[in-house]
Amino acid sequence: MKAITAAVVMVMFAGAASAQTLDDLKNDGKNPDNVLTYGMGYSLNRYSPLKQIDKTTVKRLVPIWNLGLDNPWGEQAQPLVLDGVMYVTNAKATVAIDVGTGKQIWKTPVDWVPETPRVVCCGVSNKGAAILNGKLYRTTLDAHVVALDMKTGKEIWNQKAAEWKEGYSMTVAPLIADNVLITGISGAEFGIRGFIDGWDPETGKHLWRRYTIPARGEPGNETWPQDTDAWKTGGGSSWITGSYDPDLDLTYWGTGNPAPWASQSRPGDNLFTASVLAMRPKTGEIVWHYQFTPNDQYDYDGNWEMILGELNVDGAKRKVLMQLNRNGFLYVIDRASGKLISAKPFERVNWASGVDPESGRPIETDIAKKLRAGEQVEIWPTQRGAKNWPHAAFNPETGLLYANTMHSARLFKALPTGPYVPGQRYQFVENLPAKQPEGEPIGHVDAIEPLTAKQVWRAPLWDHPQWSAIVATGGGLLFTGKETGEFVAIDAADGKTLWQFQTGSGINAQPITYTYKGRQYVTVLSGLGGVYANQAREALKSVPPGGSVWTFALMPD
Secondary structure, eight states: OOOEEOHHHHHHHTTOSOOOOHHHHHTTTSSTTOBOSTTSSTTOOOEEOOOSSOTTGGGGEEEEEEEEOOOSSOOOOBOEEETTEEEEEOSSEEEEEETTTOOEEEEEEOOOOTTGGGGOSSOSOOOBOEEETTEEEEEOTTSEEEEEETTTOOEEEEEEOSOGGGTOBOOOOOEEETTEEEEOOBOGGGTOBOEEEEEOTTTOOEEEEEESSOOTTSTTGGGSOSSSOGGGGOBOOOOSOOEEETTTTEEEEEOOOBSSSSOTTSOSOOTTTTEEEEEOTTTOOEEEEEESSTTOOSOOOOOSOOEEEEEEETTEEEEEEEEEOTTSEEEEEETTTOOEEEEEESSOOOSEEEEOTTTOOEEEOHHHHHHHTTOOEEESSOTTOSSOSSOOEEETTTTEEEEEEEOOOEEEEEOOOOOOOTTSOOOOEEEEEOOOOTTOOSEEEEEEOTTTOOEEEEEEESSOOOOSOOEEETTSEEEEEOTTSEEEEEETTTOOEEEEEEOSSOOOSOOEEEEETTEEEEEEEEOOOHHHHHHTTTTTTTSOOOOEEEEEEEOOO
């Protein structure tokens, strides 16, 4: 990595940023000028109480600056903001930007060999960074973890996590919990053995590795075949950032699908794939786990964000973890014990009729049994899920989740399992389009009650699913974006679009809101990319690529 700096700007910037502490990270959100963590807080609520921009004033929302990122691959990251400086990552570079002017302060390119994208299943991207004590931490496509000086962009340390040629890659935003830098890995479609790593943020020393596929003799390995080495190529990636409860000292991290997708070569539950792991940050010890989809044969991984909140359950406040799972069920779990509280479908589901409240296991239907027997079946939801990776928001004031969801099916059939070849796809499933039911949208923006999974309202999407995260605000608004380039503000009470702005490229990134000199800002990255853009190129051919940062504020009266 090489730092490119603007000398004059750097002199102005030097000393401007104060060192952020672990307490600052725990309290992210209390100082509205800063956004210090992925998810706008350890709970991954993506909620801000800011209300300067509300349902009445949003009509005066205008762009105040835009910065090009010179990146054709697509933008998926969440920016961070500290002391008037914004930090943005993508697969190509890390950029520091003056929040007041939109001017680039420094830019540090990421170097990876041109062949690297061949082991990236779902788009060349990066989800964001972590910061602590003057250092910025990020991952790279070729599976390195890097620390940069926040003032200069200069590389401080660089550690290799895995060999990209074997199918490993990294797009995940790191998490700092209890003074440990935690990272995940991508590559389940290539037959990796997934893991989660802990690093010393000061030195880059590797502290621990928790494999998501247990080895022989470790708890959980008995759920893999004992007469083969299927566990060694069992998948279980970990590419979405976990949440953290400092009081319980537990980080909650989702794990991906088993490999290969076709399940006949790996009978058993296949722990710890398609699961949530509650772990100690200092050691990587698994305190409890919950598996959403045992012996997953649909690509229903459990990576999605683990949202922490408090809900009234049977008349008492409970500290819970919530996930809108890819498999179509909304899970509410006691985050101290791992005990299932609720699991209800929030979209059309036909592979299971429900989840047993005692065992926590899905109740499979004939669809699941036929697929496992080698027949072609129509599965709801598709392998993309009832919800994909774009993060939901949770408003603790309304008690509702807000999510971009999907409504479609696929035709699935297991194919004979071939040999594992390092660095090559390891799936063995025939995956064909299914006819969309007439008169039904392909997706929604939903407001969902967590314990019942019932929609308070649904706003239908007819052209494309939305692949942008949602941010909820105290002004009664939801901010999100469309693949066709519109950045939108939605009324959180009824789902109606109140405002929109065309950014010039598709939005599949993560908006944030914050204040600068008393003025509320909203920022989002624009830049078409990711798995949907790759698969819907013809339908999106009129949307140009190209990354940029857009920042909005209210036009004065």
